[in-house]
Amino acid sequence: AAELESCMGDQQLGLPVKYYDKIDSTNNQVRRLAEEGAEEGLLVVAECQEAGKGRRGRVWKSPAGSGIWMSFLLKPQVGPEHASMLTLVAAMAVASGIQDITGMESKIKWPNDLVLGGRKLAGILTEMSLEGESGHVSHVVVGIGINVHQQPEDFAGEVADIATSLDLSLDGRV
16 A cells, blocks of 8 residues: 555545555445445555456456556545546546556546457456435545556456457567
């Protein structure tokens, strides 16, 4: 956490940082902390997620040492009808970061995937919580999973033919 915080400078998003060796889901933890009154900007990072989540209840495999698993807390002053755009903004930021670091241009596959060479590299899961009967947005949890060190044998089942990692795309130069 301290190492990540030292890289943040004076920006608000991504602070404070809570790091976990192992967790059920970074999205779940941010939601729990939001319900306890956490401030906007909180970033939760885990080495391993035991119950990582994807869209429509799918499982996101997130073993230790294989990727970047993180979620952050937003408290936007927008109506629920506009909150879904945060997924696109997050996807654009992740794509930009990947290009800055690797030089590779990933594409956004609507609504929440980043693909590289036609294969899924990253996923974004945005979950919104509304305030009681008012229907105002209480908070939004934005989860980001980026495949970094996986090899072909690490991808099984329905993702075997559609997933990639930065290592695979960069011939192990990550």
